[in-house]
Amino acid sequence: MSKDVKQKSLTAPDLRAKRVARTEAQLIEAASMLFCDQGYVATTLAQIAERAGVAARTVYVRFGTKAALFRRVIDQALVGDAEPVDVAHRPRIQDAMTAATLAERIEALADVSVGIAERAAPLFEVAAQSEGLEPELAEAAQAGRHSTTQLCRSFWDQAAADGHLAEGLNPEHLTVVTDVLLCADTIVHIRRTHGWSAALHRSLIVDTLTALTRRRA
Incomplete structure (x- = not known):
C-alpha cells in the first residue's frame, strides 16, 4: 500500500466524522431558530432541512424524529456547545462545589443558571407548550x-460537608428553595409574567440564597 493511499485510509474516518458533526451543527442551529420563531407544532423537519441547506432525508437519518431533534437542541442550549459534557461537570459548576467561600459558590451557581437562561429560555417556553403533546418531551422535561x-441537593450537601452552613440551616429546605429559583419552569414564568432578563433572575438567586444563609449574631 502506497503512503498516499495509507494516509487517505487513515484520515477518511476523521473527515467523515467532521462532515457529520458539521451537518448536525447546521441542523441544530436551523432547528433552534425555527422552533423559537414558529413553535414546536408549526415547525416541520422539512423546513429545518431547507433552512440548514441539506436533504430532508438527512434529518431523519441523523435524528429520526422531531422530538429527538428538539431534545438535542435543548441539550446543546443547556451547556452552550456540542461537547459531550453535561452541566454538572462543567468548570463553573465545579467552582460552585469547591470555591473557598459560600458567597463565591452561590455566585458561581447563579452564573450557571443565568448562562442557561440566556441560551435556553426561549426554548424552555417552546418545551412548555409542547410537553403535553409529545410523551418523549414530557419524559425529558421531567428528567430535567x-x-x-x-x-441543588449536591450543592447544599457539599456546602454542609465543607462547613459553610450556619447551625440550624437545613440543607433539604435550602435545596427546595434553590430548585424553585433555578428550574426551567421558573425561568419561563418570570419571562412570561414579569418580563425579567436573565441578569435580573441572577440577582434574585444571589440575593435570596445569601439572605437565607446569612449567619445570625
Missing part, C-alpha cells in the same frame, strides 16, 4: 427537573 433538583 430531577437533574436540577439533584444538582
